Amino acid sequence: MSTLVDIFIPDLGADKDVDLIEIMVEVGETVEVEDGLITLETEKASMDVPTTHAGVIKEILVKVGDKVNSGDLIARVEVEEEGATEEKVEETPAAPAQEQKTEEVAATPAADSSEPMGLEAAEAELKAISAAGAEISCQFVNEQTICSVVEEVHVPDLGADKDVDLIDVMVSVGDTVEFEDGLITLETEKASMDVPAPFAGEIIELSVEAGMKVNSGDLIAKMVKTVVMESKVPTPAKKEEPVKKEEPKKTTTVQEVAAVSAPEATSVLTEKAKKIYASPSVRKVAREFGVDLGFVKGTGRKGRILKDDIKAYVKEQLSKPAVAAAGTGTGLGFNFPELKEIDFSQFGEIETVELSRIQKISGPSLHRNWVSMPHVTQFDESDITEMESFR
Template sequence: MADVKEARVPDIGGKPVPIIEILVKVGDTVEKDQSLLTLESDKATMEVPAPFAGVIKELKVKVGDEVNDNDVIALVEAAGDAPAAKADAPKQEEKAAPAPAAAAPAPAAAAAPAPSASKASGPLNVNVPDIGGKPVPIIEVMVKVGDTVEKDQSLMTLESDKATMDIPAPAAGVIKELKVKVGDEVNDGDLIAIMEGEGGEAAPAAAPQAAAPAPAPAAAAPAPAATKADVPVGGAPRTPPVSFDASVIMPGNAPYASPAIRAFARELGVDVAQVKGSGRGGRIQREDISGYVKNVMTSGAVPSAGGAAAGGGNGLSLLPWPKVDFSKFGEIEEKPLGRIPKISAANLARNWAMIPHVTQFEDADITELEAFRKKLGEENKDLKVTPLVFQIKAVVAALKKFPTFNASLDAAGETLTLKKYFNVGIAVDTPDGLVVPVIRDADKKGLLELAAELGEISKKARDKKLTAADMSGGCFSISSLGGIGGTAFTPIVNAPEVAILGVSKAAMKPVWNGKEFVPRLMLPLSLSYDHRVIDGALAARFAVYLAQQLGDIRRLLL
């Protein structure tokens, strides 16, 4: 008979953190590693997973409660032989002691960086704080060399599969050197930047006030936040490809709010860019969103409800999203959007808004390729050799022929980074949504080796075991719908890449060979590209060359 076990808070750094959302209720059946609740400190949002599968029998916490390492959050009637969380029990006594000092975390945190921040006039290293001992990718760098930053201003953002975290500046000063870039993975203590500390400004006063309840730092924070919003990171962005001002979603202008707060704002139809944050460094809190809504309701004003789309520099103001009571017309069912679609939505909206897309279409004659593929499959019955394997090899050949496609454009649209390696991202359809794992060094692998790796990484994606490393470092992406159908589509470029290949279902068509029409198996290709980097003529040449590679598999050996 299954027994009732305790679900506990993992190691979160030894400081109380408030619960902002509970994702389950009593009676729910949960899987191992399914998120139970969401915690949010002033610098990170984190989901607490179920340590084992089972049924929620009792919730020990509620929204607004603060929890610490190893606190019991729920009782779960475990299913099967899942490992119990009691191994962490000895740690509870060790970590129970900080509770009396819970009122003093802010002074303690402020006191540590103060000596470095006060009269530092020489180089100051900026290191990654304790993030749990596992590599985490950088998804955004908010400053550039030469920028003047304030103490606690966010320098960059890290994002694992469970949390997003900003790394703050330990002191006021000037960025002299950046040691990392977007896509790099960092770990505890890694050097990410070198600053030149500012000597003799307001920083010396921070040390005497560290023991106070900290109203002074909070009061001083809005000024630097406003200054930061006035100057876009990396210079002025190029003319946006759509009819609204895309500059407001550039990293330097993005409102300072966690993913959970942004989600809360979206639920209420609030544009976070219109909200003034009351937290440290101008960070937007939940109560700031609520206060903004109350103010709008009492004043009768109409809130801006679309971020960048709500009103751009060209004067365009879009209508608010329509709110309809669909139940008036018939039976309905509401279903929350999953985590992967939510993340994808933000990325796709940014990519579509900021990249001027053009799609080039081409057909490839794969009659001989398909015959060879089937023969190869018969000779290797323990291995699934799919058409995608040949498409990867053809893409690599085309990237070598046209290196502009194997590149990335920086956020300012001024610098193109050409890559000398060939990592190909493959869109994989999973029950939870679309993910894009990366096949690394595809140029160094044969067809059978690629087939084996493709099978492994696809299974890993469907089993929800992909890591951040599995999905980073891509040069070019392939989205294949050949197994489903369709004749053509316009895939969205996966920034910071500059192109993506869409593949539809092959079909037998009559093709004129100069004397007569003959049946040939034709594969539709859809090449979307960033028109800032690639012009139409180059895209057409790339697509034609790619079709030639697929049309004559002997070319793939060259």
């Protein structure tokens, strides 16, 4: 089955009646999540509005030249419901499936356990892991075989690139990471990329450091993952197990929260950062929005810039013109009186020509600079008698 989903203009801050300068899709076109639909232009920047759902464009309710605002309806997308998800999951190999359900089974052995794994399948699993050269230690607890496996994580295939710069190590020994969490960041001549964790586990050894040159297949780290294999269906009666008690959360006052959150109220850095840590996908979004990543404040691990940081930066930048307009003017100390309208038709026939958008934007800035800059002409006198005699 398929459903129609409405796509709306996102929050534009204080901007109103924003110009729609381009429609990037057509009716009947198939789009993916984050694909651009339309392009909006404000006084300070242009931005693409991406789709929030993947599907087929069924109706476009705007056109080029329209003035739009936050919450306006853009288009309707036909989204197909996923029906073959379970079949695809069943076709995956047994080993990855066991790796992904490790923590879930360990946390709730009675309620959320999948189909039990027989002894023969468990032995085959252990043999496969042992053949790969991994260190294994197993124990039998509550009708379950729990094995701790130490595996190595290597640099993936980098193609033709050699001696690639390692610019950032995102984890340290003792950290617990999830599947697809970033471990290190590599930078080639064309792009930077994060190397993700191939499975969830704990970092027990790091073999690299920032500033190194690495190649395909180099050892990054050693990680411990837990594999739970059931030899018998656990009974609900044995549900009581020692559970780690969470430490009581420290109560914080409103003043403490305000003190912590106050410095992070802005998404804009006052000075341009010397080093920028962002993934290629984030850099692509920044290029689409025309954002200089040097001034974006990152909220990810170790100050990494995320897509949400760019959106927050753009939203804050778009709200600045309205704030400036509500002030005293240019902020240069000149409070000029408003000019009275003059009826130029009294001097003869006139023609009114609308300014282009760039003229409307640049005109006030040019006037402000002309008024604020010092107009100075300097004259110096010099005696050139000897020079004239020499000539």
